[in-house]
Amino acid sequence: MENGAAKPVIVAIDGPSGTGKSSTSRAVAAQLGLSYLDTGAQYRAITWWMVTNGIDIEDPSAIAAVAGKxxxxxxxxxxGPTITVDGVDVAAPIRTQEVTSQVSAVSAVPEVRARITELQRSIATSAEHGIVVEGRDIGTTVLPDADLKIFLTASPEARAARRSGELKGADVHSTREALLKRDxxxxxxxxxxxxxxxxxxxxxxxxxTLQQVIECVVTLVEEKRAAQ
Ligand SMILES: Nc1ncnc2c1ncn2[C@@H]1O[C@H](COP(=O)(O)OP(=O)(O)O)[C@@H](O)[C@H]1O
Ligand SMILES: Nc1ccn([C@H]2C[C@H](O)[C@@H](COP(=O)(O)OP(=O)(O)O)O2)c(=O)n1
Known part of the structure; x- marks a missing residue:
């Protein structure tokens, strides 16, 4: 664009757990002055609410009936990304094993996805300077017209080692099995x-290294911007 502010850029970063989506997306957004949205945190938040309110996670129709609440x-x-549910800060409780083990079942319910997808689109379109949105279906479904789409991968061994490092030495073998089950x-x-x-x-x-991934994505965003 000539003169004036750059057009907001929308970047979609998808991939399985432990590939570096959150760390990369946050750093790229901070470096480029963009907003950042962790869509996994939103699915974790709605799962936390279902668990806290005693909804039967085995029953998709029970989940669907309250998905809008x-x-x-x-x-x-x-x-400093934040996440609240009905005004309660849930940044810590959404990372518990209890939520992690149930999030895939809750996020498979179409009514849950419709609700969260709508929220994600409204956040993305209102980001003044653009946004990096990370998740599982951002490039395919939530923001199919994103300016740049990245799909991160890594071997299950590398992903499990990274995750068990975060979980203060949790057993790498069981972490790997849990990751593959969720994938x-x-x-x-x-x-x-x-x-x-x-x-x-x-x-x-x-x-x-994480730094190499960040540099790679920053370069791809800058190339896109230069071409616009
Ligand atoms: N390329 C990398 N090399 C080594 N560790 C990494 C790399 N990318 C991310 N990590 C680390 O792996 C862990 C999981 O990364 P995260 O960004 O949360 O992944 P995801 O969001 O895909 O689940 C974090 O502790 C992060 O610092
Ligand atoms: N766009 C998204 C993002 C996450 N989800 C679901 C599926 C994932 O297993 C969970 C949790 O995602 P999250 O990104 O927090 O997972 P990790 O921290 O990478 O292990 O949410 C989804 O269905 N769609």
Whole structure:
């Protein structure tokens, strides 16, 4: 664009757990002055609400019936992202094992996805300078017209080692099994499964440092901006 502010840029980053989506997206957004949205945190938040309110997670119709009830608010500043449910800060409780083990079942329910997808689109379109949105179905379903789509991958071993490092030495073998189980559930659900969009750039992060991945994505965004 000539003169004036750059057009808001929309970047979609998808991939399975432990590939570096959150760390990369936050850093890229901070470096480029963009907003940042962790859509996994939103699915975790609605799962936390279902668990807290005693909804039967095994019963998709029970989940669907109350999917519209919780009010989920995401703060999109990459230097301090926030998430609340009905005004309660849930940043910590959404990371518990209890939520992690049930999030795939809740997020497979179409009514849950419709609700959260609508919220994500409204956040993305109102980001003044643009946004980096990370998740599982951003490039395929939520923002199919994103300016840039990235699909991060890494070997299950690398992902499990990264995750167990975060969980203060949790057993790598059981972490790997839990990751693969969640990948399978997220990839096989009927509504907007985890998938690479045809026009996404795939980046295998197995042998890359986090800094190298960040630099790679920043370069891709800058190239897109220069071409606009
Ligand atoms: N390329 C990388 N090399 C080593 N560790 C990484 C890399 N990318 C991310 N990590 C680390 O792995 C962990 C999981 O990363 P995260 O960004 O939360 O992944 P995701 O959002 O895809 O689940 C974090 O502790 C992060 O610092
Ligand atoms: N766009 C998205 C983002 C996450 N989900 C679901 C499926 C994921 O297993 C859970 C949790 O996602 P999250 O990104 O927090 O998971 P990790 O922290 O990478 O392990 O939410 C989804 O269905 N669609």
């Amino acid at each position: 919780p009010e989920i608010v995401s703060g999109t500043d990459p230097s 399978a559930a997220d990839s096989s659900r009927k509504t907007s499964p985890l998938a690479k969009a045809d026009d996404a750039v795939e980046v295998d992060t197995t042998e890359l």
